Amino acid sequence: EPQHVQxxxxxxxxxxxxxxxxxxxxxVEATVHSLTGxxxxxxxxxxxxxxxxKADLFEVPPHASPLHLVRLRLFDGDRxxxxxxxxxxxxxxxxxxxxxxxxxxxxxxxxxxxxxGDRRRxxxxxxxxxxxxxxxxxxxxxDRRSDTRVLPTFYSDNYLWLLPGESREVTLSWHERxxxxxxxxxxxxxxxx
Numbered sequence: 001e002p003q004h005v006q007x008x009x010x011x012x013x014x015x016x017x018x019x020x021x022x023x024x025x026x027x028v029e030a031t032v033h034s035l036t037g038x039x040x041x042x043x044x045x046x047x048x049x050x051x052x053x054k055a056d057l058f059e060v061p062p063h064a065s066p067l068h069l070v071r072l073r074l075f076d077g078d079r080x081x082x083x084x085x086x087x088x089x090x091x092x093x094x095x096x097x098x099x100x101x102x103x104x105x106x107x108x109x110x111x112x113x114x115x116x117g118d119r120r121r122x123x124x125x126x127x128x129x130x131x132x133x134x135x136x137x138x139x140x141x142x143d144r145r146s147d148t149r150v151l152p153t154f155y156s157d158n159y160l161w162l163l164p165g166e167s168r169e170v171t172l173s174w175h176e177r178x179x180x181x182x183x184x185x186x187x188x189x190x191x192x193x
Contacts, residue, residue: 005074005082016074016098018049021039026076030060032088035101035133036076036127037163040068047074066090066133067097069133069161085161098135104193105130106162110186122171124186128162135161135191141172145181146178150174 003024004017018024025048032040040063049055060070067089074082089095111123128134137160141150155169172186 003074003076003081005072006084007060007070007072007086009086012062012070014045014057014060014070014072014116016047016049016055016057018051018053018055020079021051023051023091024049024076025052026074026081028057028073029071029073030058031071032060032063033071033133033163034065035067035069036131037133037165039063062090063088067095071161079084087161098191101135101192102132103130104128104132104134104162104190106188106190106193108132108188110188113184115176116173118176119173120179120184121171122184123169123171124188125167125169126160126162126188128164130193131164132192133163134193137162137188137190137193139170139172140187140189141174141179142185142187143179143181144183144185147185150179150184152178171176 002019007014007030014030028045028047030043034040045057047055070086070088072084107127107129109125114121125135139158141153154173160168
């Protein structure tokens with residue numbers, strides 16, 4: 001991403017990177033969520049980052065919950081520029097909490113295929129209609145006739161964490177020669193769906 005928010009996995013220091021030649025002025029939000037999507041804590045900070053620069057902001061403090069999500073968002077006004085979601089745990093055994101997460105319900109709305117030169121594109125809206133976090137949603141593209149994966153396929157995003165009620169649009173792009181039957185099939189899987 002040309003403008004990106006991230007956290008260090010060892011210190012949980014939040015940083016904003018600006019890979020553009022302009023000044024980035026915005027706001028960062030760090031929200032800690034339980035696995036049901038409940039907000040456990042929130043931190044906010046204004047940020048200004050020069051061209052090709054980096055700004056360290058704050059650390060996301062530990063939380064009592066052994067396994068939870070940390071969602072970082074970078075805004076430019078009301079426009080979301082960057083978003084990253086991390087799962088955070090104290091000990092590797094805490095990750096077993098994902099196994100008791102409960103079943104998430106995920107729905108999709110697949111747009112029509114568009115031509116873009118020798119490439120094809122389509123947009124998929126993925127929505128978590130359940131009551132718990134949908135963990136690590138993975139979108140794939142297959143040839144409907146042969147059931148083979150279409151490779152390479154480029155995704156605008158993937159391996160998503162969606163809170164209850166959240167949705168995300170993902171654009172898929174592939175070269176027309178890589179889908180021989182011209183019948184794309186979108187697959188959506190999640191750890192708990």
